Amino acid sequence: MAQAIRLARRAWGQTHPNPMVGALIVENGEVVAAGWHRAAGQPHAEIEALTALGRAPATDATLYVTLEPCSTCGRTGACTQAIIDAGIRRVVVGAVDPNPAHAGRGLAMLSQAGIEVTQGVLEDACTDLNLIFNHWITAATPLLAAKLAMTLDGKFAAASGHSQWVTGQAARRDVMHWRRYFPAIAVGANTVLQDDPSLTSRMDGEVFCPQRFVFDRLLKTLHSGPLPKLYADEFKAKTVILCLETADPQRKAAALKAGVQIWELPADRGHLDWAAFRRRCAEEAICGVYIEAGPALATEVIESGKVDYLFIYQAPKFMADAAARGIGSDRRTATMADAFQLGNVHHSILAEDVLIRGKLLK
Amino acid sequence: MAQAIRLARRAWGQTHPNPMVGALIVENGEVVAAGWHRAAGQPHAEIEALTALGRAPATDATLYVTLEPCSTCGRTGACTQAIIDAGIRRVVVGAVDPNPAHAGRGLAMLSQAGIEVTQGVLEDACTDLNLIFNHWITAATPLLAAKLAMTLDGKFAAASGHSQWVTGQAARRDVMHWRRYFPAIAVGANTVLQDDPSLTSRMDGEVFCPQRFVFDRLLKTLHSGPLPKLYADEFKAKTVILCLETADPQRKAAALKAGVQIWELPADRGHLDWAAFRRRCAEEAICGVYIEAGPALATEVIESGKVDYLFIYQAPKFMADAAARGIGSDRRTATMADAFQLGNVHHSILAEDVLIRGKLLK
Numbered sequence: 001m002a003q004a005i006r007l008a009r010r011a012w013g014q015t016h017p018n019p020m021v022g023a024l025i026v027e028n029g030e031v032v033a034a035g036w037h038r039a040a041g042q043p044h045a046e047i048e049a050l051t052a053l054g055r056a057p058a059t060d061a062t063l064y065v066t067l068e069p070c071s072t073c074g075r076t077g078a079c080t081q082a083i084i085d086a087g088i089r090r091v092v093v094g095a096v097d098p099n100p101a102h103a104g105r106g107l108a109m110l111s112q113a114g115i116e117v118t119q120g121v122l123e124d125a126c127t128d129l130n131l132i133f134n135h136w137i138t139a140a141t142p143l144l145a146a147k148l149a150m151t152l153d154g155k156f157a158a159a160s161g162h163s164q165w166v167t168g169q170a171a172r173r174d175v176m177h178w179r180r181y182f183p184a185i186a187v188g189a190n191t192v193l194q195d196d197p198s199l200t201s202r203m204d205g206e207v208f209c210p211q212r213f214v215f216d217r218l219l220k221t222l223h224s225g226p227l228p229k230l231y232a233d234e235f236k237a238k239t240v241i242l243c244l245e246t247a248d249p250q251r252k253a254a255a256l257k258a259g260v261q262i263w264e265l266p267a268d269r270g271h272l273d274w275a276a277f278r279r280r281c282a283e284e285a286i287c288g289v290y291i292e293a294g295p296a297l298a299t300e301v302i303e304s305g306k307v308d309y310l311f312i313y314q315a316p317k318f319m320a321d322a323a324a325r326g327i328g329s330d331r332r333t334a335t336m337a338d339a340f341q342l343g344n345v346h347h348s349i350l351a352e353d354v355l356i357r358g359k360l361l362k
Numbered sequence: 363m364a365q366a367i368r369l370a371r372r373a374w375g376q377t378h379p380n381p382m383v384g385a386l387i388v389e390n391g392e393v394v395a396a397g398w399h400r401a402a403g404q405p406h407a408e409i410e411a412l413t414a415l416g417r418a419p420a421t422d423a424t425l426y427v428t429l430e431p432c433s434t435c436g437r438t439g440a441c442t443q444a445i446i447d448a449g450i451r452r453v454v455v456g457a458v459d460p461n462p463a464h465a466g467r468g469l470a471m472l473s474q475a476g477i478e479v480t481q482g483v484l485e486d487a488c489t490d491l492n493l494i495f496n497h498w499i500t501a502a503t504p505l506l507a508a509k510l511a512m513t514l515d516g517k518f519a520a521a522s523g524h525s526q527w528v529t530g531q532a533a534r535r536d537v538m539h540w541r542r543y544f545p546a547i548a549v550g551a552n553t554v555l556q557d558d559p560s561l562t563s564r565m566d567g568e569v570f571c572p573q574r575f576v577f578d579r580l581l582k583t584l585h586s587g588p589l590p591k592l593y594a595d596e597f598k599a600k601t602v603i604l605c606l607e608t609a610d611p612q613r614k615a616a617a618l619k620a621g622v623q624i625w626e627l628p629a630d631r632g633h634l635d636w637a638a639f640r641r642r643c644a645e646e647a648i649c650g651v652y653i654e655a656g657p658a659l660a661t662e663v664i665e666s667g668k669v670d671y672l673f674i675y676q677a678p679k680f681m682a683d684a685a686a687r688g689i690g691s692d693r694r695t696a697t698m699a700d701a702f703q704l705g706n707v708h709h710s711i712l713a714e715d716v717l718i719r720g721k722l723l724k
Binding site: 160163164165317335347354 | 512513514515516517519520521522524525526527528661664665674676678679680681682683684685686688689692693694695696697698700701702703704707709711714716718720
């Protein structure tokens with residue numbers, strides 16, 4: 001199953017809105033065929049593996065697959081039927097289909113056909129592979145995730161705004177990996193003005209540009225001076241500025257003239273209406289957004305519970321300075337039980353730093 | 363070597379001021395003898411293994427040992443000579459002797475005797491085994507370590523002082539493990555008054571009581587009411603209160619009457635003089651102190667660099683409340699490079715929590 005997970009990950013970030021899935025066929029203790037789902041519209045992993053086998057499986061053949069085979073007839077036909085038709089006698093499954101309407105149905109169909117089914121092997125890892133898909137398919141809204149890099153005392157930057165770097169190289173490389181996982185990235189206007197980022201994922205010599213969002217309710221990033229990279233580089237058609245409907249019409253025009261898209265959102269107590277943002281993403285089939293939050297945006301999204309998931313990179317250092325910038329502090333949190341809690345937490349050790357990620361429980 | 367490390371750990375916390383060491387003899391790919399250092403004054407691990415073998419080693423025999431064999435004649439005779447005399451032809455070593463005066467000497471003696479020596483195998487793990495010994499032998503002062511349990515935003519407790527619990531069970535069990543590692547534990551007076559802890563290590567049904575220190579410069583824990591557990595339980599002879607020379611003589615008398623020891627320390631700007639505390643520990647051969655710090659003590663020891671090592675248990679939650687108690691914040695930390703930094707960091711994942719530990723670099 002660990003090998004099937006590695007196969008699934010070959011399509012890292014390339015299967016949206018579908019899940020990543022890997023499959024292996026083992027005969028007499030040896031892997032004789034392998035497959036993975038490459039992209040939406042392409043064959044499912046099980047079909048890839050059966051096709052790669054190219055013959056009838058041996059009587060002792062076992063199919064390992066990271067996700068429960070689909071039981072409904074989508075663009076590519078139901079995998080359960082293909083497995084039954086192929087004559088596979090044993091199936092080992094990682095995660096159950098996260099869709100409550102389908103969960104267990106594929107397994108039941110296989111069992112009913114007399115196939116020996118084992119489920120839950122490396123289940124947590126198989127489920128974790130598809131954070132975005134699992135959320136999208138169950139909540140019908142994009143997975144909004146915020147990334148924060150902070151010190152042990154929860155600071156993102158010195159009082160001056162100085163923040164390069166909180167974490168070390170391994171953690172910063174890991175960010176590139178998650179930028180490649182999500183179909184969209186978002187930053188606040190302050191980050192654009194201060195850091196002028198390109199928000200591409202640069203890994204193994206390949207440059208990938210996801211959908212790029214800028215939260216800029218008053219279009220202050222279009223105020224004057226040269227255009228930020230996001231509005232001028234070769235990927236500018238992938239940039240969308242999120243502003244209020246009431247933002248300055250001249251600046252809206254300037255954005256459009258630069259070749260950048262704008263989504264005009266209603267206001268929610270002066271801020272952008274996140275519910276409207278979520279709906280618009282859903283309409284456009286954007287199933288996940290990775291928000292690289294500075295102090296202001298992080299405070300807003302955490303304290304208001306606007307995001308679903310947090311990626312916290314924690315560096316082994318202390319600022320011990322009240323004026324340093326961190327998570328906002330306007331709440332009154334009477335007991336430990338009242339703290340914002342992460343659920344289904346995963347840790348990754350990245351040299352001296354650690355990534356702590358999980359669902360923001362509300 | 364991993365097996366030798368496990369052997370060494372059988373004497374977890376029982377070898378002070380000596381290191382934990384494990385040794386194995388392997389012949390023809392099989393472990394034929396094993397030994398570990400059980401306590402100061404007892405035979406070294408290599409001698410235990412050679413004794414367990416009870417015969418001349420085979421010509422292909424290899425000795426694996428987690429720490430460079432000693433080259434000087436202590437209470438138990440030099441291990442290098444014993445290895446040479448036994449006729450071992452190959453030695454694999456984890457960590458080099460941390461004492462700069464001895465480092466490499468044992469290896470050189472073995473090599474000169476024609477023994478094939480390999481060093482640095484699982485070196486980090488072998489070195490990490492002996493945090494206290496390594497510090498004691500090189501700095502000639504106890505390893506003062508502070509333990510903190512905090513949220514992702516660096517808070518130990520709500521504004522009310524409520525702090526049960528920051529971390530989960532796995533992290534709290536891990537604390538018991540480290541309490542057993544250190545020869546002494548320390549708390550502040552506020553912790554005694556609020557929590558009335560016993561500071562014993564309770565593991566596997568065994569109760570172990572280390573030396574117990576209370577930082578209480580004015581002896582406020584002896585003010586009135588029933589005595590705290592530390593001054594009244596079956597282990598009270600292992601409790602030492604650290605107070606100022608100028609503390610109330612009547613309270614000093616009350617402590618002594620209760621059967622509790624007092625160390626009177628000079629003042630350093632109104633606080634206890636930590637340099638004097640260190641010296642006194644060194645005189646009493648207390649080579650390591652595990653400080654379970656509340657907010658006030660933690661702030662003092664971190665901001666003033668009074669401790670050598672930090673154990674940070676971090677729970678996946680946020681208080682987001684400025685009034686919640688955390689590391690003090692009176693410093694001005696202009697850039698990330700000016701933050702307090704941990705060195706030689708180790709992480710342990712403990713269910714939902716993570717332990718981040720390392721040297722406090724000054």
